[in-house]
Amino acid sequence: MPDIHASASDLKRSDLARLTGCNLETIRYYEGIGLMPDPPRTASGHRRYGTAHVERLSFVMRARDLGFTMEEIRGLLSLVDRGSHTCAEVERMGRHHLDVVRAKIRGLQAIETVLAGTIARCTGADTPDCPLLDVLNDGQRKPAPIERASE
Amino acid sequence: MPDIHASASDLKRSDLARLTGCNLETIRYYEGIGLMPDPPRTASGHRRYGTAHVERLSFVMRARDLGFTMEEIRGLLSLVDRGSHTCAEVERMGRHHLDVVRAKIRGLQAIETVLAGTIARCTGADTPDCPLLDVLNDGQRKPAPIERASE
DNA sequence: CCTTGATCCTGTAGCTACTACAGACCCTAC
């Protein structure tokens, strides 16, 4: 039967993982790179977490879900940890990230356009001629087979 | 002065890099993972490439530009190398990749929606209160007031 | 009290797709 006191504080690593949805090993990783503070330990060296750790890790997870890089999350956390952050600062970081996200979307949409347009011309027949291969070969003929030296 | 014969065949690795726009080291990497065939060597061990290598690497580069993974590119190349590929096969791989690309777009658009909607409520003031931090601290309490694109 | 099985610990290797460097060798021009 699970420890009834584990829901408030005194959490094991597996409890923290379960409560946050974070992978067990990732918690240790975040600790290693300094995103999560070193937790207190039992006499035998086992990590014990409290509600502050749950909140901290949840913050990291939500930032991660929004696509922030570890470096950006580190920046957000250090702003908050500093205790004197402003909405303007946070907004600036958010806007920068939004720009990155939108650039990624545009890049993928460009790919989608080419890919969808090309595949639409595919016959789906059992012939070697293929518009997609033509695009990959850049409008040229079929690739000349290379005699492979080894492998 | 550069070798005047280097444009047709007998290319050095740096020539191949220049002609394809591929990074010098990446060529060796592609050779290592078997995407590019082991090229012939001079007596002293220097790689020499021909036009077939240029075409092959260009194919890889274009597939890469379209976001295909190395594994997918390997699949495309092995189809072509087999010499008996069909448009249907290539199309199937292309459609699968297109699905992946579209899923990525949807994921990023969901992020964009939340991020843009949240940042729009930022005051940009010198106060610690910040809608973006609210979302990161507790995704439930103050969600962005915008309909979420499903998935 | 002892055993068993689950969980915890540490360190390290693996993943993708490169990129970069160190140190040795080679090649070409002057």
Next chain:
DNA sequence: GTAGGGTCTGTAGTAGCTACAGGATCAAGG
């Protein structure tokens, strides 16, 4: 002949985890 590049190999580093090996420890059943 020598100076400077280019090329060779192997290895390490990047992001962001994830997974395992091999040992220590914990919690419950007998």
